[in-house]
Amino acid sequence: MSKNPFDLGAMANQTRGMKAAQAVGQAALTSAQEIAELNQRAAQELSSRFQAKVADLMKTQDPKMAFDSVHAEVLQDAAKEVANYQAQLFQALASGNKELKKIAESMIKESQHDLIHFVNEATQNAPAGTEPYTSAFKTSFHTALQNFEMIRAAMADSFVNFERSVEGVSQFSSTQKNSATTKSKKK
Numbered sequence: 001m002s003k004n005p006f007d008l009g010a011m012a013n014q015t016r017g018m019k020a021a022q023a024v025g026q027a028a029l030t031s032a033q034e035i036a037e038l039n040q041r042a043a044q045e046l047s048s049r050f051q052a053k054v055a056d057l058m059k060t061q062d063p064k065m066a067f068d069s070v071h072a073e074v075l076q077d078a079a080k081e082v083a084n085y086q087a088q089l090f091q092a093l094a095s096g097n098k099e100l101k102k103i104a105e106s107m108i109k110e111s112q113h114d115l116i117h118f119v120n121e122a123t124q125n126a127p128a129g130t131e132p133y134t135s136a137f138k139t140s141f142h143t144a145l146q147n148f149e150m151i152r153a154a155m156a157d158s159f160v161n162f163e164r165s166v167e168g169v170s171q172f173s174s175t176q177k178n179s180a181t182t183k184s185k186k187k
Contacts, residue, residue, distance in 0.1 A: 016110055023103045031096030038092060042085050049077065090166045097166075101159045108152045115144060 053074050060066040119141045126134045 020103060020107050024100065027096055027099040027103065030099070031092060034092040034095070035089065038085070038088050042081070046081070049081075087170060090170045093166055094163055097159055097162055101156070104155050105152065108148060108155070112145065112148050115141065115148070 057066050057069065060069065119138065123134050123138065
């Protein structure tokens with residue numbers, strides 16, 4: 001029975017693919033759980049603060065004082081809490097992004113290794129007189145390796161761009177928070 005080079009390591013490749021899919025799924029699940037816990041904590045904190053503020057407002061007799069209290073304290077506290085929540089959310093997203101980046105880079109390296117192994121096996125067992133075909137095959141192989149590098153670079157760029165956009169939104173929200181705090185202090 002002859003060995004077909006296309007069948008070599010098929011099980012190993014399938015196992016690696018399954019492990020990579022599991023790793024991606026685990027990273028997404030961990031990130032989703034982290035965000036769900038963050039949302040639950042934020043909802044609980046909001047509820048308890050809201051109850052405390054309502055209790056304080058019920059003690060106030062003067063409507064103007066109640067309005068000033070709501071405007072000065074409640075809105076500023078809410079703005080701070082939203083900014084804090086956003087910072088935690090962006091941190092969770094960035095953490096998940098880094099994990100996915102590691103997995104993707106690992107998969108690309110494994111694919112490159114598999115391709116190198118395949119070409120080496122195929123060219124070592126080439127029959128005599130097939131040197132022109134082997135040369136064309138190796139040229140195609142080198143082009144494929146360059147494509148792997150382009151894919152890796154594009155992937156790295158997309159992860160960096162995602163992190164920059166998260167940082168930009170975070171900076172924008174903190175700028176808005178600072179602007180709102182400055183405006184409320186001026187009043």
